[in-house]
Amino acid sequence: MINRPLFFANWKMNHGPSEARAYLAAFLNFFAPHDDRTVAMFPPALSLTTVRDTRANRTDILLGVQNIHSQEKGAFTGENSAPMAHDAGARLVLVGHSERRHVFGETNVEAASKTALASRFGLTPVLCVGETLAQREMGDAERVVIEQLTVGINQIGPAAVAAIVIAYEPVWAIGTGHTATPDDASAMHRVIRTTLRELAGNGSDRAPILYGGSVNRANAKTLLEVEGVDGLLVGGASLDPEGWAEICRT
Numbered sequence: 001m002i003n004r005p006l007f008f009a010n011w012k013m014n015h016g017p018s019e020a021r022a023y024l025a026a027f028l029n030f031f032a033p034h035d036d037r038t039v040a041m042f043p044p045a046l047s048l049t050t051v052r053d054t055r056a057n058r059t060d061i062l063l064g065v066q067n068i069h070s071q072e073k074g075a076f077t078g079e080n081s082a083p084m085a086h087d088a089g090a091r092l093v094l095v096g097h098s099e100r101r102h103v104f105g106e107t108n109v110e111a112a113s114k115t116a117l118a119s120r121f122g123l124t125p126v127l128c129v130g131e132t133l134a135q136r137e138m139g140d141a142e143r144v145v146i147e148q149l150t151v152g153i154n155q156i157g158p159a160a161v162a163a164i165v166i167a168y169e170p171v172w173a174i175g176t177g178h179t180a181t182p183d184d185a186s187a188m189h190r191v192i193r194t195t196l197r198e199l200a201g202n203g204s205d206r207a208p209i210l211y212g213g214s215v216n217r218a219n220a221k222t223l224l225e226v227e228g229v230d231g232l233l234v235g236g237a238s239l240d241p242e243g244w245a246e247i248c249r250t
């Protein structure tokens, strides 16, 4: 059950099982259950079952993984699959995060396969899109984002599109302390919404569109008030349980 606004925490390669257990215990103290929003944590895969067990009956906190392989199973040393992630308690998965694309060379076509596989195995894909600084400076930002989106959802039908989450994360805003201005964010969110409607019909209005990139306690409210922003995907500022709880209460 996804209620807006959404608050998604991407821990990246931080908080192994011992730290994750302490983090979650603290977070649950700082954050009471709310049914007017959706909170999800994306710990490293190695910490997922610890977070799941520490969460105990606080199932208002959803769990996700940061990546899956594009195939269901097989000889892919070091990888995790959609059905394994689901079995371990994940209900969401980040697909095509900027670090997957730009550090690990992941393509739009791979993102599309992962989106389709996730949908098939009961994981809600959180398809991440966003342009680099060079692309923005060349006036190419919209074209890049539209292409990431168009290819990213082209292996699933309109009903599945309505059940995904999109995250707009300009690459130049991730981990840099520079957020998009409210005008830039709202312009790109409008482009994404229009593109989704063209590709998958008005039912796609059910798919929330998150903003991500240097969100913190000080700017969360402003960004959440931007027209078209349905929630936040947060990296660095989600690593401290008290600060993250404050953002989740925005």
Ligand code: PGA
Residues within 6 Å of the ligand: 010, 169, 173, 174, 175, 176, 212, 213, 214, 215, 233, 234, 235, 236, 237
């Ligand atoms: P950041 O990361 O909040 O640290 O900029 C966001 C993300 O990569 O999802």
